[in-house]
Amino acid sequence: MEPSDPDYRHRVAPIIESTRFIRHIGMTLDDCGPGWCRTRIPVEDSLLQQDGFVHAGVQGTMADHTSGCAGLTLVKPDQTVLTIEFKVNLLRPALGETLLCRAEVLRPGRSVIVAESWVEVLSGDTRKLCAKATVTLAVVPIP
Amino acid sequence: MEPSDPDYRHRVAPIIESTRFIRHIGMTLDDCGPGWCRTRIPVEDSLLQQDGFVHAGVQGTMADHTSGCAGLTLVKPDQTVLTIEFKVNLLRPALGETLLCRAEVLRPGRSVIVAESWVEVLSGDTRKLCAKATVTLAVVPIP
Amino acid sequence: MEPSDPDYRHRVAPIIESTRFIRHIGMTLDDCGPGWCRTRIPVEDSLLQQDGFVHAGVQGTMADHTSGCAGLTLVKPDQTVLTIEFKVNLLRPALGETLLCRAEVLRPGRSVIVAESWVEVLSGDTRKLCAKATVTLAVVPIP
Amino acid sequence: MEPSDPDYRHRVAPIIESTRFIRHIGMTLDDCGPGWCRTRIPVEDSLLQQDGFVHAGVQGTMADHTSGCAGLTLVKPDQTVLTIEFKVNLLRPALGETLLCRAEVLRPGRSVIVAESWVEVLSGDTRKLCAKATVTLAVVPIP
Numbered sequence: 001m002e003p004s005d006p007d008y009r010h011r012v013a014p015i016i017e018s019t020r021f022i023r024h025i026g027m028t029l030d031d032c033g034p035g036w037c038r039t040r041i042p043v044e045d046s047l048l049q050q051d052g053f054v055h056a057g058v059q060g061t062m063a064d065h066t067s068g069c070a071g072l073t074l075v076k077p078d079q080t081v082l083t084i085e086f087k088v089n090l091l092r093p094a095l096g097e098t099l100l101c102r103a104e105v106l107r108p109g110r111s112v113i114v115a116e117s118w119v120e121v122l123s124g125d126t127r128k129l130c131a132k133a134t135v136t137l138a139v140v141p142i143p
Numbered sequence: 144m145e146p147s148d149p150d151y152r153h154r155v156a157p158i159i160e161s162t163r164f165i166r167h168i169g170m171t172l173d174d175c176g177p178g179w180c181r182t183r184i185p186v187e188d189s190l191l192q193q194d195g196f197v198h199a200g201v202q203g204t205m206a207d208h209t210s211g212c213a214g215l216t217l218v219k220p221d222q223t224v225l226t227i228e229f230k231v232n233l234l235r236p237a238l239g240e241t242l243l244c245r246a247e248v249l250r251p252g253r254s255v256i257v258a259e260s261w262v263e264v265l266s267g268d269t270r271k272l273c274a275k276a277t278v279t280l281a282v283v284p285i286p
Numbered sequence: 287m288e289p290s291d292p293d294y295r296h297r298v299a300p301i302i303e304s305t306r307f308i309r310h311i312g313m314t315l316d317d318c319g320p321g322w323c324r325t326r327i328p329v330e331d332s333l334l335q336q337d338g339f340v341h342a343g344v345q346g347t348m349a350d351h352t353s354g355c356a357g358l359t360l361v362k363p364d365q366t367v368l369t370i371e372f373k374v375n376l377l378r379p380a381l382g383e384t385l386l387c388r389a390e391v392l393r394p395g396r397s398v399i400v401a402e403s404w405v406e407v408l409s410g411d412t413r414k415l416c417a418k419a420t421v422t423l424a425v426v427p428i429p
Numbered sequence: 430m431e432p433s434d435p436d437y438r439h440r441v442a443p444i445i446e447s448t449r450f451i452r453h454i455g456m457t458l459d460d461c462g463p464g465w466c467r468t469r470i471p472v473e474d475s476l477l478q479q480d481g482f483v484h485a486g487v488q489g490t491m492a493d494h495t496s497g498c499a500g501l502t503l504v505k506p507d508q509t510v511l512t513i514e515f516k517v518n519l520l521r522p523a524l525g526e527t528l529l530c531r532a533e534v535l536r537p538g539r540s541v542i543v544a545e546s547w548v549e550v551l552s553g554d555t556r557k558l559c560a561k562a563t564v565t566l567a568v569v570p571i572p
Contacts, residue, residue: 049165056229089536114371132545249415250377254567332452344450350485
């Protein structure tokens with residue numbers, strides 16, 4: 001996939017570093033490229049649900065935001081993306097020290113971008129897929 | 144709908160008050176009954192995305208957790224619910240002082256419960272639907 | 287909701303009557319209005335799955351197409367709608383003589399319309415909800 | 430992935446060949462293995478929507494049924510699968526001679542199986558992804 005804006009890296013970083021809720025859950029950027037993005041979250045107690053696993057909402061947030069950043073790498077300098085809808089399947093209890101997310105654009109449309117996110121949990125040396133999401137993004141002019 | 148556990152209120156309250164991530168985003172219980180639940184979140188800066196709206200992930204978390212609580216009102220004392228998947232449509236920018244969520248069970252199955260959540264944002268006297276979700280829950284024995 | 291095209295009824299009817307696959311499954315229009323549509327399918331053997339119930343794919347098709355028609359009642363004369371995505375929960379086995387579907391627009395956006403469909407099965411005098419769908423539509427110029 | 434029933438091939442074939450609606454849309458089995466399945470549909474006029482593309486409902490049916498068969502390869506001889514929900518994104522207009530579908534199990538749970546389907550359209554020598562689906566299946570005893 002070809003980025004419309006060669007400076008896409010400088011667009012993605014602040015969308016992760018400066019977004020209040022993303023900082024609130026401790027998510028950081030690992031890397032990104034045209035049509036993809038990778039992020040991580042160190043698992044803190046504040047992210048857990050009642051059984052000690054990472055809350056489904058954290059996994060959904062991570063999946064949505066990382067897919068949004070993957071989409072952002074492909075739009076023009078005067079465009080941004082907004083989530084139309086996302087759907088996430090929780091596949092296994094998320095029990096571990098770190099969440100890792102990889103997002104890839106499946107369909108880079110001019111007005112709608114569809115991306116997918118895989119959320120894995122790292123526990124010691126073991127890495128397990130705990131959630132899979134599909135995210136539909138609208139490509140919109142920067143307000 | 145008939146609750147299998149007449150003490151359902153005492154089950155729902157701690158699932159909201161004691162769940163770490165739910166406290167982290169400031170969500171509280173308004174009320175619940177057999178097959179339904181209502182919650183709220185005061186909008187703080189820490190919940191916003193880059194354009195100043197409440198992050199989609201907050202709305203997804205609220206929708207998922209409130210639907211889970213609506214499902215919890217219907218299961219037996221030795222059962223609980225786990226989210227299998229949730230899907231949320233973001234309908235309008237969530238700009239306001241308070242998020243309000245109402246969840247209702249659509250299908251109270253013995254092993255699978257399907258519920259729906261409506262997330263509204265209150266801005267002054269105006270109340271607008273900003274997200275709609277469908278949540279599929281597994282009914283499982285308490286571990 | 288206000289129709290942009292007062293002649294919306296004459297637009298919906300052919301989209302049901304002349305669409306090949308819709309005729310192939312025997313779906314007909316019951317009625318429509320601004321932001322809503324109702325359709326039906328007489329249950330024939332050709333629509334069943336291996337256990338004798340109406341196939342999930344028939345229910346999905348009905349839900350998608352009826353929501354599309356509900357959306358179509360709201361767009362301008364030079365616009366039409368295309369399905370971006372749909373999600374359907376199968377709630378009960380669809381066993382009966384007739385499928386009835388009602389679709390309602392939840393969010394009539396200028397470029398994206400979100401609608402919901404309820405599929406019920408009529409068996410004798412009993413009417414049961416067997417599927418619920420959310421459908422996201424793109425508003426596009428007529429090609 | 431390991432099949433619980435070594436005779437899985439003899440289970441999948443009739444679920445495609447003898448299912449009424451699946452025959453009605455002309456879908457046939459290409460091949461299957463533990464946790465995966467491949468099917469095809471020759472594009473007939475009866476499968477089209479109003480603009481001459483294959484109807485979204487056909488693609489949804491194909492995605493659902495092929496994922497169901499992928500799940501069926503993994504369950505025990507006295508078990509079968511039922512669709513709990515499916516979600517499909519329509520990525521490109523489906524214009525061509527043949528639809529090809531590949532489904533893969535993402536999470537082979539004991540009571541819930543999650544699978545994914547990719548629907549491609551073959552037009553001359555060109556093969557394009559036109560739909561992507563996620564399918565959640567319940568593992569249930571054979572009635």
